[in-house]
Amino acid sequence: MNSYIPFTEQMKNEYTILIPTMLPMHFRMIISVLKTYGYNIELLEESGPHIAETGLKYVHNDTCYPAILVIGQFINALNSGKYDPHKTALMLFQTGGGCRASNYISLLRKALKNAGLDYIPVISFSFMGIERHPGFKMSIPKLHRMLYGILYADLLMSLVNQCRPYEINSGQAQILAERWVKRLSKEMGEGGSRLSYRKIKQNYKAMVEDFAGIPMAERPAVRVGVVGEIFVKYSPLGNNNLEQFLVDEGAQVTVPGLTDFLLYCVYNNINDYRVYKRGSALRCAVIKLAFNFLSKKKNDVSDVMIRNGRFEPFSRFEDTIRLSEGYIGKGAKMGEGWLLTAEMLELAEAGIKNIVCTQPFGCLPNHICGKGMMRIIKERNPDVNIVAIDYDAGATQVNQINRLKLMLANAQPPSGVGRKSVAAAESIEDKQEAG
């Protein structure tokens, strides 16, 4: 790669770092962790059609849609006058690998050059640490903290999704989630060097209880799972507010959490050694430890949900791995790779038979792991109803909506009172008794 402008120690004190939003709640928590380490960070949350329009000017139009959006968002922000370009740095999250998404950083630098802003440092945030930035170093404590931010957000996302179609006061779950994000961000920001896992687990419990207290009605809802390329799967900007659309159509949406993607990335490193003998045995052993640690942390959240009993817990990642067997090899690790296939199967196993598989138009790994696997999944699970939706700047929303509506029309009607609705009904009774 080209020489790049490092983010120096001095910049750390003077610069504002801009980060594009992928998952609103997750990223807000990650940022509040980073802020405690002295960074001035701002999340770019602007959306609208002009983002893609700017992106199209600066990025090859056949590049994947997330790159167009993210770069569009950056350039728009830099041109907005809100930030001093000479005191601003940009940060992008990278996983690396054989997918073209690994090129986002160089595409961004090219775009900056074209926009006459090539003096702006770009920090690639990667667990693999491809580049060196003296002012931004990854450390175990930092990562450790961020992990809890992600777990909190995964839990909140799951709870909100499980409440939304049933809540009596529309929007209540979201408001509650916002309140928790604020509270947790503050708490993580104040944590200093201390990190109490006991406190974190107490938070999980309190969150679950809080959401269980939301008054919910008994009403049938079609269950729809969303999987896909990580950006368009999560980002409302990338998927034209897919979740909102599904909720408005009366569906209960399930989106597998970000922790699973982290586990997938870590797991692939173990597999790289197992299959290809890449890296040393020692490195592999260390990674295995990290994997087990991460897996346990995820299961701890699940356990809290199980103990409370009102909500469906996360699936266990070991099960996710197991489910993909016989469908796709775990060596398929570009993009979302085998995880995407596994998530479709995981949803089907959990009784969520309607699945939206999202990807940017022309997403190479998804030809294989998404669209390429649908036939065999449907063949072996005849009640599964999958639709693939492509997103890009030229795609029309009406096409996407038509496909989604067709999928919903094909969906098995929700069976009168679902598991969730029972829980919801009980929760209302509880309230009435209490009142």
Next chain:
Amino acid sequence: MDFILDIGGQDIKCFKIRNGAIDSIMLNEACSSGCGSFIETFAKSMDHEVSEFAEKGLHSRAPVNLGTRCTVFMNSSVKQSQKDGATVEDISAGLSISVVKNALYKVIRAASPSDLGKHIVVQGGTFYNDAVLRAFEKELGADVIRPSIAGLMGAYGAALHSMRFEKSSMLDKNGLECFTHSSKTAVCKGCTNHCRLTVNIFSDGRKYISGNQCQRGLGIEKPDDSPNLHAFKRDYLSSLAPKAGRRGKIGMPMALGMFELAPLWYGIFTALGFEVVFSKLSNRRTYEKGQFTIPSDTVCYPAKIMHGHIQELLDQGIERIFYPCITYNIDEKAGDNHFNCPIVAYYSELLNSNIDELHGIHFLYPYININKKRVLAKNLFDCLKGLDPDIAPGEIRKAVRQGFDMYGNYMQSVRDEGERAIRFARENGRRIMILAGRPYHADPEIGHGIDKLAQSLGFVVVSEDSVCHLEKLKRVSVLNQWTYHARLYRAAQFATHNSDVQLVQLVSFGCGIDAITTDEVRSILESAGKYYTQIKIDEITNLGAVKIRLRSLIGALEESE
């Protein structure tokens, strides 16, 4: 004059002018969303004359955003905006903006108006449309010059050009009155490709033949004996004949990654006593044979055609098929990493879940490491012991060494042939064309015979992997992490250092990775004042358009000489 943009005649042509000569040419891809007839069709479908429709567009207050995808998508966008209450004015303006954006951001790839220079001329029939003109000026933020004869500029140019010739071959009045024309179709029997020819016969007995991929179709008997690396590779791959062995037949599809690694697998499996049967190089029938099991319609043609190769092997009754999953391609120490693209790497996974017949046979697609012989031997052992419990690790290790010898020899022969081609061209005063893409673009169906076409236009054709060794690795401004693509950058560098070498990049529709490589190859070439020519190919053959493109390249080269 700094820039000429010509929209009309079903395509978009852009010329950058420097010092009075054409500096670079950009043509649109095979897409119709950029042309005037597209606006005309819409105008008619809304019951308006095109001129009146354009006039309305000028008065739009809020032009609709229709994107820049193909007409099919645009149709639904227009319907959606009509449903949303957009007026004819807004739609007309929106369409004009789409045409302009397509030209600016897809064809010209300009980030700012200053890229185009100060003095910009727009021409072509489409620019009779005032709304298009205005949209262009607004998008660019600059005024441009539109000649009053915008639609006739090309015709005037042709007339001026013909004035340089002494004698006109135009028919006289008499000749025109007696003019007749008939056409018939024929199948060329020059080679196994069997091109469908259209033979036009004129009243004076002259013929014009089209549809041919090489000169043989024109009835020119003596085939061109100049080196052609694509033909060289095809000949080599076709020469890998099955050798009967004690372990029986194993089939391998001659598609995607197999195009380069065939000698490796042939060497290994032949040494192990397997009879290696490759599917044949593709033709149109190959694609049609496998068409029904393709799950993703937007994947590249080289991947789609893979289904036909598998089907061909199955139809032969072969009960073992091998196409491994290879995340990491051969490490040529020429980039930041050495991946395969996701399609080449994992296509077997897709084949397995979409072709039922594969479940009835042994379809072998192990994940393997081809960069460590020992690990590869282990990977293969794990995979093959199911076929033959007697197979021994030592036997495989030996076979792997033999396979690599064969692969190494093949790659060396490609490089030698590349050097021979360059010497040949220089001795005979011919231009050299690097017809650059991926190894599988040498396939006669995927490459559509563009190599032969280039040859017939006087080029000596080499491939990117036959010349990239002549160039040292330089840093590029993108993440250089794919083995095949790293060769492109070095080949482009080679072109910049040799004035008699041109590079034409073959790009498959739907190749996401080429969205990255094309910009980089282009900037390498243009940094040295070279023309960049890109040809996008898919299952539709349109050699006519390719010919125009290569001829404009030759024209520009001659002009600048």
